[in-house]
Amino acid sequence: MKRIVVLGGGESGAGAAVLAHKKEFDVFLSDSSAIKPRYKEWLNKYGIRFEEGKHTEELILNADEVIKSPGIPDNAPLVVKIREKGIPVISEIEFAGRYTNAYTVCITGSNGKTTTTSLIYHMMQKAGLNVGLAGNIGNSFAYQVAECSYDYYVIELSSFQLDGIYNFKPDIAILLNITPDHLDRYDYKMQNYVESKFRITKNLSEDDCFIFCSDDSVTVEQLKRIVLRAQQLPFSQREKENQTAWLEDLDMFINYNNSDFSMSINDLSLKGKHNVYNSMAAGIAGHVLNIRKDVIRESLSDFQGVEHRLERVLTVRGVTYINDSKATNVNSAWYALESMTTPVVWIAGGVDKGNDYSELMELVKTKVKALICLGTDNSKLHAAFDGVVPVVVDALSAEEAVQQAYKLSAPGDTVLLSPACASFDLFDNYEDRGRKFKQAVRAL
Template sequence: MEKKKRIVVLGAGESGAGAAVLAQVKGFDVFVSDTSSIKDKYKEQLDRYGIAWEEGHHTPELILNADEVIKSPGIPLTAPMIVELRKRNIPVISEIEFAGRYTHARMICITGSNGKTTTTLLTYHILKSAGLKVGLAGNVGKSLALQVATCDYDYYVIELSSFQLDNMYDFKANIAVLLNITPDHLDRYDYKMENYVDAKFRIVRNQTEDDAFIYWNDDPVINEKLSKLTLKSQRYPFAETHEPGTQAYTDHGELTIDTPEETLTMKTDELSLLGRHNLYNSMAAGLSACLLNVKKEAIRKALSDFESVEHRLERVASVRGVQFINDSKATNVNSCWYALESMKTPVVLILGGKDKGNDYTEIEQLVRDKVKALVFLGVDNSKLHAFFEGKVPYITEARSMKEAVDKSYALASPGDTVLLSPCCASFDLFKSYEDRGDQFKACVRAL
């Protein structure tokens, strides 16, 4: 009897546990290893499918005998076990790559430094509202691999980070969406912007002339890269104003989406999402839906009734005339730029966390123009102090979310906005950006 091919999964979160289930269903010899502790719900899932697992460490002899390894996006390529696997020429792939082998569903894949979660959820909302059999996967929703193993969808809308794109090789996006590229996660890319750009552009890998590439036409980084690339896929650029070749644009308060099969128009003030960045997100989602031949009426309705994403410019409460906004998902400088750009009142800004090689010059002018006080919320705020000292009237520090909210409230006047838009990752003081945002909301509601 032929020996079963051995698949080892490193990391047992949503992605890894889902990949393990799919591998088991497809008849592989499966083993899961995680250097951290595995959440109970994933242990139960693995046990239910009879999958062997370990937590708290890696056992080399149970991993280095793999025929192929599926790694969690959070594990860097420099991790010792990954280095050892590559030395031995054992293929290391992503969960998305693995799942793509076992489905013929059409893939709508979305990446970008900012806006990808909103655009993914909005695209999913349009397709689901239109009655399509569609799954939501990647950084949001359930693991793609788990859905491929247990569901029967015709379409998947997938949010892809650069980390997930890193280990994709044969996977193909039928519709690839690239919203923007600004410096982020440079600590994972040898502090070289070109490495990060290359990772993002893996989203168009393997596309043919039957596939579509949707992108922001005014992004200089995207345009520079496109000038050096030969793409087979059809291009669908979008922009705020009508420029030659753009397929989605606005003019005199009207949004136009123009594809070979369809032209859709609607008033921009009918869009449920506010702000310039959300206009781009709506264009990208609308273009994807038009290319999938969703009826215009269904697209218009979904673009106008979509509810915003939690932790992204989320209005929390107004306390004695002070508006509190949770933008905890702003883990890079460009996200904070979008948040500040949409502010119409004086701002008390809460910044700080784990710095990922940030350059704060991008927000300097907006901070000077709109921010009356800065509250630094991080373990080490020295870089923030060095950059912002003398640029705003008042700067203070906080060591907990309660202290940050209390100080911000004290610094704000009626009519001001307290904005949590940290620019940084959350892992120095919080479990995740969700935990940071949830604590912010709880502290605001307790005022």
């Protein structure tokens, strides 16, 4: 019997273990940290053997194949040992893809992927399709393949998940943009990260569709280098020629198979330039899926948005508080600041992933009246913005940051949590950071 070892007992790992068990493999799961009760329940329900708080090498290095959770880096000593023994290491997405014939719509990009994934899922549900939501959002893809019978999946893919893909193939692949992110995982080399994102196109055939932003210079540059067999469906806010979706004044047009679809960007539920891109990508996907135009239009106009992504929390004493905790890189924070129309008290900081703040400089100069650095080490933020922003202060908790913001803001201002950094110096994850921020705002 083939032995499968799963490294990591979170959503993706526990889900992969359940699917492997159902496919009658000899399964063992190992996590160096504590496993959450919810995932232990899954493992115990199926009698899957597991360990937590350690990795026992003799129980791992005898695997025929290892499924690695995306959070574990490739250069982790144990992963290096596994590879040296010639044991294949794959992702949960690769593993689950072997056991489903469902139609898959896969979305990647440095920014906007959760919003676009959620928007397409919303559209497909509205169209009455039997669809699951998976990957970096929603439930484990493998767990759903094991337990549900969906005809379609909408899957958000991070670069870490794509790194473990070899034969998996989307039917529709969407690449929104590529800007520097997670460079700490890619030897601080942008090209390594770019190639990781482009793995989404690796196995596409002539029958598949590749939807991409032709305004993104990094994407276009990389496209020149590779041979892509799939149908290419570009979208742009700058060009009209040869685009599948484009802008004319305030109208968004989509032309797929002579569909002739248009709607005003004022009718899109998601505001801001970056969300026009997200809506274009979703609209093209809807056309490829043969969803009716009225359903596409309705979905783009009534979608509620994603928690922790430019989420309006409350207006207190004339000041609007916005939770954009999901902005874990500089480019996300750029989009957030770009969409602000009032003076901003900006809360930023956390674990820096090799950030270059210079691209924010012009926006910060014109829009930010005060900066609150929320992190254990704010030296890079201070180096970039001391003397640029009139007031720069530090905070060590969401509550302290909100109290400071309350003092520094005036009616008509916006307090924006858009950290441009990862969260794990002071919080469990970006969701924890966002929830604590909202809690602190509600307590004002």
